[in-house]
Amino acid sequence: MSESVNPNSGTEPLLEVRDLRVRIERDTGVVRPLNDVSFRIHEGQSVGIVGESGCGKTMASNSLLRILPRRAEITGGSMEFSTKAGERVDLARIDPMSPRMRQIRGGEISMIFQEPMTAFSPVHTVYDQIAEMIRLHDPQADKQQRRQRVVELLNLVGIPDPEVRADDYSFQLSGGMRQRAMIAMALASSPRLLIADEPTTALDVTVQAKVLKLIERMQRELNIALMLITHDLGVVAHMVSYVYVMYLGRVVEEGRVEAIFHDPKHPYTAALLRSIPTRASKSQRLEPIAGNVPSADRLPTGCPFHTRCTEKVGDICHQHMPARVDMGGGHATSCFRHTDNRLDNLEEHDDG
Ligand SMILES: Nc1ncnc2c1ncn2[C@@H]1O[C@H](COP(=O)(O)OP(=O)(O)OP(=O)(O)O)[C@@H](O)[C@H]1O
Ligand code: SF4
Ligand SMILES: [Mg+2]
Incomplete structure (x- = not known):
């Protein structure tokens, strides 16, 4: 595991994604896979992006490389990246077919695919x-x-x-x-940044462990920043120092890996943890999360998790979007359980 750099610390991050939005025009309607996603990765740092299938993890990494599907468009936000030459480039504004972007894709940011x-x-x-x-x-x-x-x-x-x-x-x-x-x-x-999107899902369990170990060793020895994307919280526990939990195209919780595992603040993170076999919970019964991730063409109003949340605090949960609350030490979450629920803290749901 790399140095535990807090991505919210003062130094300029290698990558800073802010309020990124992506929409896809389909004949059947508009799909919104990313809705104000923000995350940071520092030089040489390992960061995990976790969430169930359909939460927008791949869409976020493909946005960085500008390899989005046809009819997909970045409609807001920025993705500032520091190149080897020391320039700051906004990957959201660069022409995806330009020589510059081709150089960044592969030369500065590399990807390990699932297959x-x-x-x-x-x-x-x-x-x-x-x-x-x-x-x-x-x-x-x-x-x-x-x-x-x-x-x-x-x-x-x-x-x-x-x-x-x-x-x-x-x-x-x-x-x-x-x-x-x-x-x-x-x-x-x-590369300065290595993206690994579910890098071992297609492999059998013993090979998985070896390949994950190899990625971790390469990241550490070569001091490359790692963005590890997985639906498996168990994998990130041993591989990264900082975790972003995504749900329906948003980051709902972020923090150091220890905080996410031992003191989750968002009901979705807590539910994810109850659904995986971790060392701490081996003796406990696994609880799959009830219901499914809603489709990105039918986003619920208010808190994106309210349709499955078992800890709702009231109507506010489906009427308003919870703002991000800083819990200290780089730990933050977006949930009304952690705000004082004053109206001036509420963002009207924006369907962008
Ligand atoms: N080409 C596309 N056209 C329309 N919707 C799409 C397209 N690609 C992805 N989506 C939708 O965007 C949302 C996010 O998808 P994404 O592939 O980023 O999820 P993911 O978190 O990587 O899931 P998984 O763990 O299954 O890989 C999903 O609702 C998905 O159905
Ligand atoms: S805001 Fe409400 S619905 Fe959303 S996660 Fe928190 S308690 Fe659950
Ligand atoms: Mg994916």
């Missing part, structure tokens, strides 16, 4: 693809240096016989090895 088959082309060897990544981001490196770097990277991620395996096609590798090779490819450009 490594999608990252590799079946018609090129692993060597060809990692070497191409190096060539794009370090045009000075000659052929021999690229070969050496690919072998080093494959060795670093634990591929046995890297000189030989480099010339394999991705389909010749086992699932776990393919995932390792994808991590090597993601690291080839020496």
